[in-house]
Amino acid sequence: MFNSLATSWFRLIGQPCFKVYGKARRENEWRVVEVYATSRRDGDSRWPAPLFRGTCITWTASVVAVGWDFAAMVLREQALSPASRDRPVEVVGGRFRDWRRRLAAAGSEQVSTSEVLAHECGHTWQARRLGFAYLPVGALFTLFREGSHWWNHFENQASEEGQFGGIVNNSVCSELIEKLGSDQRDVFIS
Numbered sequence: 251m252f253n254s255l256a257t258s259w260f261r262l263i264g265q266p267c268f269k270v271y272g273k274a275r276r277e278n279e280w281r282v283v284e285v286y287a288t289s290r291r292d293g294d295s296r297w298p299a300p301l302f303r304g305t306c307i308t309w310t311a312s313v314v315a316v317g318w319d320f321a322a323m324v325l326r327e328q329a330l331s332p333a334s335r336d337r338p339v340e341v342v343g344g345r346f347r348d349w350r351r352r353l354a355a356a357g358s359e360q361v362s363t364s365e366v367l368a369h370e371c372g373h374t375w376q377a378r379r380l381g382f383a384y385l386p387v388g389a390l391f392t393l394f395r396e397g398s399h400w401w402n403h404f405e406n407q408a409s410e411e412g413q414f415g416g417i418v419n420n421s422v423c424s425e426l427i428e429k430l431g432s433d434q435r436d437v438f439i440s
C-alpha cells in the first residue's frame with residue numbers, strides 16, 4: 251500500500267528517465283523499476299551530500315532517483331555492454347568497498363554505474379519487504395555504507411542481492427536521449 255501510494259506520487263511530479271528490470275537474487279520474477287533523474291543528484295549539485303549530491307537513492311519498491319549525469323553514464327555503459335534478464339549485472343563480489351572480494355570474483359576494482367543500479371535494485375527488494383518501514387531504515391543505514399558491523403547489514407545485503415536485468419525497451423525519455431552523443435542515441439531510439 252505504501253509503495254503504490256509513494257510510487258503514484260513520483261508519477262505526478264515527473265516522468266522516469268528510463269525503466270529497468272530489477273530484482274533480488276532470491277526473487278524469481280523480474281520487476282520493472284522506474285529510474286527518475288534529478289539535477290539535485292548530479293555530481294556538481296549544490297544540495298548536500300551524501301543524501302543528494304552524486305548519490306542514488308531507492309525511494310520505493312519501484313522508484314530509484316539518480317542524477318542526470320549518472321543516468322547518462324548508465325546508458326553509455328549499457329550501449330557498450332547491455333545487461334539482460336538472462337545476463338544481469340550484479341555488484342562484483344557482492345561489495346563495492348572490498349577490493350579483495352572484487353578481485354577474487356574476477357571483477358575489477360573499478361565500480362561501474364550499472365553495478366550501482368544493481369545495488370539499488372537490491373534496495374527495491376528491501377523496500378518491497380519493509381513497506382513504510384523502509385524509508386527511515388533506508389535513509390539511516392545508507393549513511394553507514396557497507397562494512398563488517400551489524401549496522402552495515404542493510405547495505406551489504408543490497409550489494410549481495412541486487413540484480414539489474416537491462417533497460418526496458420523504448421523507456422528512455424527524450425530529454426536524456428538529447429544528452430547522449432549521436433553514436434549512442436541510435437542504440438536507444440528504436
Ligand SMILES: [Zn+2]
Nearest residue numbers: 369392405408
Ligand atoms: Zn545502498
